[in-house]
Structures are given as structure tokens and as C-alpha cells.
Amino acid sequence: MLTKNHVKLITSLSQKKFRVQHQLFVVEGVKGVQEFLNSTFELYQLFSIEAIFEADTILVSEMELQKISSLKTPNTALALFKIPKQNEIKGSGxxxxxxxxxxxxxxxxxxxxxxxxxxxxxxxxxxxxxxxxxxxxxxxxxxxxxxxxxxxxxxxxxxxxxxxxxxxxxxxxxxxxxxxxxxxxxxxxxxxxxxxxxxxxxxxxxxxxxxxxxxxxxxxxxxxxxxxxxxxxxxxx
Structure with a gap:
């Protein structure tokens, strides 16, 4: 279930200082979330109004998704991913x-x-x-x-x-x-x-x-x- 701590954390990530502090960022929408799930980015938490992902999901209502979304019309799913460490810049190309x-x-x-x-x-x-x-x-x-x-x-x-x-x-x-x-x-x-x-x-x-x-x-x-x-x-x- 969605808790007050979830809401507090997710809404705080709209500010850079909290993204840096927690080393987390927000991805919204089924397509965007799936792109990151298929990548090397590490999932922290996933919230969705439907059980449509293979990853562990916290099911929420549409009203609860509205509370944590930055979009006027929330899009089914929202996930928190860990910010990766910077790699060395590749020298070619x-x-x-x-x-x-x-x-x-x-x-x-x-x-x-x-x-x-x-x-x-x-x-x-x-x-x-x-x-x-x-x-x-x-x-x-x-x-x-x-x-x-x-x-x-x-x-x-x-x-x-x-x-x-x-x-x-x-x-x-x-x-x-x-x-x-x-x-x-x-x-x-x-x-x-x-x-x-x-x-x-x-x-x-x-x-x-x-x-x-x-x-x-x-x-x-x-x-x-x-x-x-x-x-x-x-x-x-």
C-alpha cells in the first residue's frame, strides 16, 4: 500500500537537492518505466494501478497515483530508479x-x-x-x-x-x-x-x-x- 513516507519521498524528488540526497529519480508512464526496467538502471520502487510489470509492484488506486504524480493526467505507473555513478567518458566517436x-x-x-x-x-x-x-x-x-x-x-x-x-x-x-x-x-x-x-x-x-x-x-x-x-x-x- 502507498504510505505517507512514500508520498513524502516521491514528492521531495521534484527538487534536485533531494534527488542528490536520496540518489533517486522518478519515471512516469508505462513505456518510460518499461524502458528503464529493460536497461541497466536499478529499480528502487514501482507503483502501478495494474499488475502489468514483471518487477515487484506496489498496487495503488488512481487517486493515490494522482497524489504522487507530477502529471496533470497520471499514466498508470510511476517508478523510482537509482541514479547511477558517472562513468568515464569514452574517447572515440x-x-x-x-x-x-x-x-x-x-x-x-x-x-x-x-x-x-x-x-x-x-x-x-x-x-x-x-x-x-x-x-x-x-x-x-x-x-x-x-x-x-x-x-x-x-x-x-x-x-x-x-x-x-x-x-x-x-x-x-x-x-x-x-x-x-x-x-x-x-x-x-x-x-x-x-x-x-x-x-x-x-x-x-x-x-x-x-x-x-x-x-x-x-x-x-x-x-x-x-x-x-x-x-x-x-x-x-
Whole structure:
């Protein structure tokens, strides 16, 4: 049965400090829960209005699920999984780096894009939104279970990186005319300010996504949209 302690714990995990304290995060929805059950993530507790999972389940009513859900319309199941320890960053292939991305929806979409395009390494500045934020987890649609995410001192990581570092800028070379490698770091910047000045100094190749509109007045693309275009071009080449 659902207890007051369950409710207190689950609702506290909406805040990062309690996720860090308990080393737990929340996954909602049958599909999302099943994705994590099929992964290497370790289940802590599972709550559902139906006995539809092979894992141990605490059965709850729809009203009880409403109490612990962060969604307006709760989706059958909610689970707590343990936050894994960070792995060492793998050295080969393409790595995506996020420089202070703050919007949970953007990060969730970018994680899905990494999963789609086979980018296994996603490194983030420590000021980037927490990937275990419930809105991020929801937006990843299960892809969080398959992408290795690291929060690092990004400047130190880039300085030690031995291959090309790419970044997107308005004054960069058109990504459609560049010969793009299958090894390197791609830096994507903050929603409002783009790639930071300190990180820009470490970028070895500046790229741009050309505007084709007649008026040429749009200032920038959404960072998740830009990431989709950039990853698509790197993989296409």
C-alpha cells in the first residue's frame, strides 16, 4: 500500500537537492518505466494501478497515483530508479557537449536526438539542467536509459580533448559545405546567449546553419532544433 513516507519521498524528488540526497529519480508512464526496467538502471520502487510489470509492484488506486504524480493526467505507473555513478567518458566517436542549456524540454529532446543518431556521449556543464529532473525524464521518452550523460568542468574537458572541437555560430562556415569527420566534440550553447565566450575560444571549427528565409530576420534557432540539424549533417557526411 502507498504510505505517507512514500508520498513524502516521491514528492521531495521534484527538487534536485533531494534527488542528490536520496540518489533517486522518478519515471512516469508505462513505456518510460518499461524502458528503464529493460536497461541497466536499478529499480528502487514501482507503483502501478495494474499488475502489468514483471518487477515487484506496489498496487495503488488512481487517486493515490494522482497524489504522487507530477502529471496533470497520471499514466498508470510511476517508478523510482537509482541514479547511477558517472562513468568515464569514452574517447572515440562524436561527443555532444552542452554549454549551459537550461530548459528541461530542450535537454530531454537533445537526449532523444543523441539516442536517435547514435551519440553515446553527452557531456554537460555543471550549470546545465539536471537530466534527472522529472520534466527532462518525461521528455526523453525512455532515451535517458541509453545515453551516457556526464556533468563536468567542460572547459577542462575541452582543453584536454585531442581532436577538433566544433561549435555553432552565426558567423561560422555553412555546415552544408563542410567536410565533417566522425570524430570530434560538438558544442551547443545556451538558449539565450549561445556558446559562452570562454568556450568559444576553445572551438577549433566554427559552423553555422544558413538562413534561407527572404527577410533574414530570425535571430536564432531553438537549441534542440539546431542540434537535430547538426547531428543529422555529421551523420549524413
Amino acid at each position: 562524436l561527443t555532444l557537449a552542452l554549454d549551459d542549456v537550461r530548459d528541461p524540454g530542450n535537454l530531454g529532446t537533445i537526449i532523444r536526438l543523441c539516442d536517435w543518431f547514435g551519440i553515446n556521449n553527452l557531456v554537460c556543464t555543471k550549470s546545465t539542467v539536471d537530466c534527472y529532473n522529472s520534466k527532462v525524464v518525461q521528455a526523453t521518452m525512455g532515451s535517458l536509459a541509453r545515453v551516457d550523460i556526464q556533468y563536468v568542468d567542460l572547459e577542462a574537458y575541452i582543453k584536454a580533448y585531442p581532436h577538433d572541437v566544433f561549435g555553432t555560430f552565426m558567423d561560422g562556415e555553412s555546415i552544408y559545405s563542410e567536410s565533417l569527420p566522425d570524430e570530434g566534440v560538438i558544442v551547443m550553447g545556451n538558449e539565450a546567449n549561445g556558446v559562452s565566450e570562454s568556450m568559444e575560444k576553445l572551438v577549433t571549427k566554427k559552423l553555422s546553419i544558413p538562413r534561407f528565409g527572404n527577410l533574414q530576420t530570425t535571430e536564432s534557432l531553438n537549441v534542440a532544433t539546431a542540434t537535430a540539424i547538426v547531428l543529422s549533417e555529421f551523420k549524413r557526411k
